[in-house]
Amino acid sequence: MKICCIGAGYVGGPTMAMIALKAPSIEVRVVDMNAARIAAWNSDTLPIYEPGLDEVVKERRGKNLHFSTDVAGSIKVADIIFVAVNTPTKTYGIGAGRAADLRFIESVARTIAEHANGPKIIVEKSTIPVKTAETIKEILRANSSGHTFEVLSNPEFLAEGTAIKDLLAPDRVLIGGEHTPGGEAALQALVDVYAHWVPRERIITTNLWSSELSKLVANAFLAQRISSINSISALCEATGADVDEVANAIGKDSRIGPKFLKASVGFGGSCFQKDILNLVYLCEHFRLPEVAAYWEWVVKMNDWQKHRFAERIVASLFNTVADKRIAVYGFAFKKDTNDTRESPAIAVCRDLLAEQARVTVYDPKVPEREIRAEILGKDGTAAGHGAETRLTVAASPYDAAVDAHAIAVLTEWDEFKTLDYAKIFARMCQPASVFDGRNILDCAKLQTLGFRTHAVGK
Ligand code: UDX
Ligand code: UDX
Numbered sequence: 001m002k003i004c005c006i007g008a009g010y011v012g013g014p015t016m017a018m019i020a021l022k023a024p025s026i027e028v029r030v031v032d033m034n035a036a037r038i039a040a041w042n043s044d045t046l047p048i049y050e051p052g053l054d055e056v057v058k059e060r061r062g063k064n065l066h067f068s069t070d071v072a073g074s075i076k077v078a079d080i081i082f083v084a085v086n087t088p089t090k091t092y093g094i095g096a097g098r099a100a101d102l103r104f105i106e107s108v109a110r111t112i113a114e115h116a117n118g119p120k121i122i123v124e125k126s127t128i129p130v131k132t133a134e135t136i137k138e139i140l141r142a143n144s145s146g147h148t149f150e151v152l153s154n155p156e157f158l159a160e161g162t163a164i165k166d167l168l169a170p171d172r173v174l175i176g177g178e179h180t181p182g183g184e185a186a187l188q189a190l191v192d193v194y195a196h197w198v199p200r201e202r203i204i205t206t207n208l209w210s211s212e213l214s215k216l217v218a219n220a221f222l223a224q225r226i227s228s229i230n231s232i233s234a235l236c237e238a239t240g241a242d243v244d245e246v247a248n249a250i251g252k253d254s255r256i257g258p259k260f261l262k263a264s265v266g267f268g269g270s271c272f273q274k275d276i277l278n279l280v281y282l283c284e285h286f287r288l289p290e291v292a293a294y295w296e297w298v299v300k301m302n303d304w305q306k307h308r309f310a311e312r313i314v315a316s317l318f319n320t321v322a323d324k325r326i327a328v329y330g331f332a333f334k335k336d337t338n339d340t341r342e343s344p345a346i347a348v349c350r351d352l353l354a355e356q357a358r359v360t361v362y363d364p365k366v367p368e369r370e371i372r373a374e375i376l377g378k379d380g381t382a383a384g385h386g387a388e389t390r391l392t393v394a395a396s397p398y399d400a401a402v403d404a405h406a407i408a409v410l411t412e413w414d415e416f417k418t419l420d421y422a423k424i425f426a427r428m429c430q431p432a433s434v435f436d437g438r439n440i441l442d443c444a445k446l447q448t449l450g451f452r453t454h455a456v457g458k
Contacts, residue, residue: 001026003193004078006108008032008041008067010048010163010270010339011125011156012084017056018167020065022197029066029074041067049338049365052164075115080189082154083108083136084125089274098281100129100274109136113143121186124153127219127271129278130212133176150186152177153208155215160269161336173203176211216279220295223272225260227301233263233457234308243457244439263457265410265437266306266344268333273299273342306344309408309456310351313435316454317405322356325429327400330411330438331363331371338365340374344437345410349375352408353387360392362400364413368393398424405429412438425449 003019005012008030020028032038040047042061046054057065068074075081085104090096105128112122122140124133133151140149153176158166173194177187191203206214229247236243243263251258267273276299283292314321333343340346349359353375361371371393372380380388394400397416401407401424409416417440425432434446436455443453 001080001193002029002078003027003080003082004029004031004074005082005084005125006031006071006075006111007082007084007086007126008034008037008047009084009086010050010160011158012082013041013046013048014050014053014056014158014163014167015084015125015156016082017053017060017065018164019193019196020060020063021056023193024060024064026193027064027066028060029068029078031068031071031074033069033071035069038067038069049336050160050163051336056164071111072115075112075120076117078120080121080123080193081112082123082125084156086270087126087128087274089277095281098277098284100127100278100281102128102132102135105132105136106139109139110143112149113140116144116147116149119148120150121189122149122151123190124151124212125156127155127215127275127278128212130209130216130282132212133208148182150177150182151208152186152190153211153215154190155211155218157215157218160339161334168197170198170202173198174206174211174214175203176206176208178208216275216282219271219275220279220298222260223267223276223302224295224298226262226264226267227298227305229261229263230266230305230456231301233305236263236457246457263439264305264344265309265348265456266302268341268343268345270339270341273302303347306347307351309344309435309437310348310355312454313348313352313406313408313433314355316433316435316452320355321352321405323358324406325358325360325402325404326352327394327397327404327407328359328361329363329397329400329407329409329416330413331361331366331374332411332413335411335413338367338370340366340370343374343410346374348408348410348437349391350383350387353383353390354385356385356390358390358392360394360400360404362394362397363411364415398427401427403427403429404432406433406435408435408437409441410437412440416440421446421451422449425451 005016016028016030037047087100090099090101137151177183233243247261250256251261280292280296331345352359376388433452439455446453
């Protein structure tokens with residue numbers, strides 16, 4: 001059995017590494033058109049930071065796990081081809097800002113059709129709009145020289161920062177396929193791959209559209225919980241209730257459950273917003289405006305929360321942050337990843353820069369060029385207001401605090417909980433404030449040091 005995966009990103013890389021680890025008899029090739037990324041996968045410094053990933057890759061690389069740019073050659077030898085290329089939200093034309101941009105999916109389908117020299121099973125790993133399998137099949141049918149293709153949907157549910165844990169012991173593996181003899185056989189082949197380590201009862205098989213839709217719905221439900229608790233955080237701030245206490249109280253109801261109830265500056269990451277917008281677009285397409293509006297509010301609430309957080313900083317700093325330094329602790333969209341896609345820190349930094357603040361960011365894993373590119377855009381002007389001259393990146397949280405009026409904690413990195421805040425306080429302008437966007441700090445303790453503290457929902 002030979003597997004190839006097109007797209008060596010956050011999803012393709014770790015997923016294939018796990019298959020290689022758990023199914024040593026299967027040869028796994030991960031290919032990408034980005035040669036620099038492939039070179040990184042073959043080096044000591046992997047292109048993505050993910051706890052436990054280094055060990056898995058080192059264990060299998062060069063044995064049954066290979067990273068290469070030879071897309072055509074890998075398609076030829078593979079029995080199963082995973083497609084894990086990115087599917088960003090369209091920024092142009094019809095559906096701009098909502099629909100998924102399927103250009104990479106289409107181009108990969110054409111590449112597969114061109115180089116396939118026998119029957120292949122194509123597995124959609126990328127999150128895609130419902131019915132994309134149909135598109136892929138049509139392209140394959142029209143362009144191949146008579147080979148049979150089966151298309152399966154196998155959405156990924158791993159979360160960044162815990163990808164290896166999630167892959168090792170997934171709550172479920174979902175595989176969608178067609179109820180035809182060919183479809184059933186393909187489905188079974190993929191079930192057999194996962195059955196190397198996942199208990200059979202956790203491998204769910206469905207029809208194609210259910211599987212594709214389930215991915216969008218799972219992310220929409222998770223994000224909805226965060227927007228729901230964040231909406232309540234605003235009410236807590238106004239009334240004196242404490243959002244963590246409310247979350248704890250409602251989460252004890254086994255029908256609600258405790259997970260994904262942490263109020264925050266907002267959710268980020270490459271999936272939540274994109275998938276909800278995808279769902280919204282789908283509902284609009286099928287003339288279900290009420291359903292579309294319902295889900296769209298999950299994203300609107302999230303945007304509001306990010307701006308609200310920045311507004312609270314400005315309001316608490318005597319309604320002006322012009323020329324004040326704000327230290328931003330954390331830029332990744334969550335801890336234990338170097339991924340910054342849709343990180344709430346981007347919006348908060350932009351808002352503060354628009355208020356003429358001087359913003360100094362510290363993140364343990366995100367490099368300076370990435371921070372600048374996310375906030376300022378490729379040409380350096382996205383934030384406007386001459387922001388580029390007021391944005392700096394510090395090498396440590398202590399450096400970031402020098403002359404700062406406030407600290408805004410935007411990622412819940414563990415190291416932020418154990419810093420020497422007395423030392424930090426001494427370096428800051430007085431009065432010194434902390435705005436905890438993740439509710440990870442002991443505010444009572446910080447207050448004894450002299451800090452003014454503000455946490456989400458408190
Ligand atoms: C994944 C999923 O595929 C996406 O749909 C999901 O919603 C988020 O997670 P991810 O692995 O995070 O994407 O994307 P990324 O890290 O951008 O990796 C995609 C890779 O595909 C890139 O390295 C890119 O170079 C590669 N690619 C893209 C190709 O090799 N060929 C293409 O035609 C397009
Ligand atoms: C998510 C899904 O969890 C995963 O199943 C899917 O495959 C991809 O999308 P990911 O985006 O990597 O994973 O991270 P996740 O842990 O879901 O967090 C998303 C965002 O929500 C982060 O910014 C996180 O900080 C935020 N969050 C999460 C909260 O603000 N509060 C919470 O209670 C949970």
